[in-house]
Amino acid sequence: MTTAANEEAPVLLHAEGRAGHITLNRPRAINALNHAMVRLMDDALTAWERSDDIRTVVLTGNGDRGLCAGGDIRSIHDDVRAGGGAASVAFWRDEYRLNARIARFPKPYVALMDGIVMGGGVGVSAHGSVRIVTERSRIAMPETGIGFVPDVGGTYLLTRTPGELGTHLALTGSAVGAGDALLCGLADHYVPSERLPEFTAALAEADVSEVVARYATAAPEGELAAQRQWIDACYRADSVEEIVERLYDSGDRAAKEAAETILSKSPTALKVTLAALRRARDLGSLEEVLDQEYRVSAAAITAPDMVEGIRAQVVDKDRDPHWFPAELTRVTDADVARHFAPREGDELGLARGRG
Structure with a gap:
């Protein structure tokens, strides 16, 4: 596969040696993913999986702000308002299949997680076999802030963090740097950003393990390890309400700030997120979790909070979402359970495909 002729294409593809x-390539949108980009990535993986000339795949983002800020949520907002969300569900179907494919890709898949890596950006990078972070990395699953629930395999990744760190990151939507990404298992190696050009160039001929050994170094210390005591104690509670209460009662300033952050998010999204995380712990594979996330995502766009959350964050930018219901206590068990109900005639079916 040769260099893309159109430099305005949303995904650029080229080979350098064996890589x-x-x-x-949407730098003005911090490379936010749309359906066309997912299809182009999948086509590239199909071609390179079959090619004897390519032994490594390398994912990068154009521009200096980050790899990928997530899915193109403005287009989801417009689709739901204009068409009921059918195009968004179709996008998620292909996106989640791509996430699973990346995780099972038979050749090294090297993701350079430099700068902002959020939501869908985590999905196309953190399932890779070699995940590189830098001092500029800011990694997050911020979905509860737009009335949505971590997807793209995010609930799979976050349930495999030490203790309750994943629950903390999922409910607050907080971004972590390189050290904490490594601690949480969202990344594998740290390479200073100034060395990324050399690192990438070396992948043209050398084995990935050799290149990593040459360029990877110790990451700056993160913050979460020192906060494990209150995080684990507070977030192991069985409900969001009890988590918030424990955070306020812990006496730790950072815990209180986490509680206040949580209370600014969509109450429905918070409760569904906690349920999704707890259920994901009992599921055996990424494919099973993605099947669950597909149900959750498709259900989420039929409720008012996601459109309202995107409106407040990226359309009107007033940062003042009006959630419905507005309080955690008014979100019922039935409200949560409907997000996990099977979709008759429209299941993702990834786990079935691996069976």
């Missing part, structure tokens, strides 16, 4: 490069 195939996927470059997300």
Whole structure:
């Protein structure tokens, strides 16, 4: 597969030696993913999986702000308002299949998680076999802030963090740097950003393990390890309400700030997120979790909070979402349970495909 002729294409593809490069190319949108980009990535993986000339795939993002800020949520907002969300559900179907494919890709898949890596950006990077962070990395699953629930395999990744760190990150939507990404298992190696050009160039001929050994170094210390005591104690509670109460009662300033952050998010999204995380712990594979997330995502767009959350964050930018219901206590068990109900005639079916 040769260099893309159109530099305005949303995904640029080219080969350097034995490495195939996927470059997300919407820098003004911090490379936010849309359906066309997912299809182009999948096509590239199909070609390079079969190619004897390509032995490594490298994912980068164009521009200096980050790899990928997530899915193109403005288009989801417009689709739901205009068409009921059918195009968004179709996008998620292909996106989640791509996430699973990346996780099972038979050749090294090297993701350079430099700068902002959020939501859908985590999905196309953190399932890779070699995940590189830098001092600029800011990694997050911020979905509860737009009335949504962590997807793209996010609930799979976050349930495999030490203790309750994943629950903390999922409910607050907080971003972590390189040290904490490594602690949480969201990344594998730290390379200073100034060395990324050399690192990437070396992948053209050398084995990935050799290149990593040459360029990877110790990451700056993170913050979460020192907060494990209150995080684990507070977030192991069985409800969001009890988690918030424990955070306020812990006496730790950072815990109180986490509680206040949580209370600014969509109450429905918070309760569904906690349920999704707890259920994901009992599921055996990424495919099973993605099947669950597909149900949750498709249900979420039929409720008012996601459109309202995107409106407040990226359309009107007033940062003042009006959630419905507005309080955690008014979100019923039935409200949560409907997000996990099977979709008759429209299941993702990834786990079935691996069976």
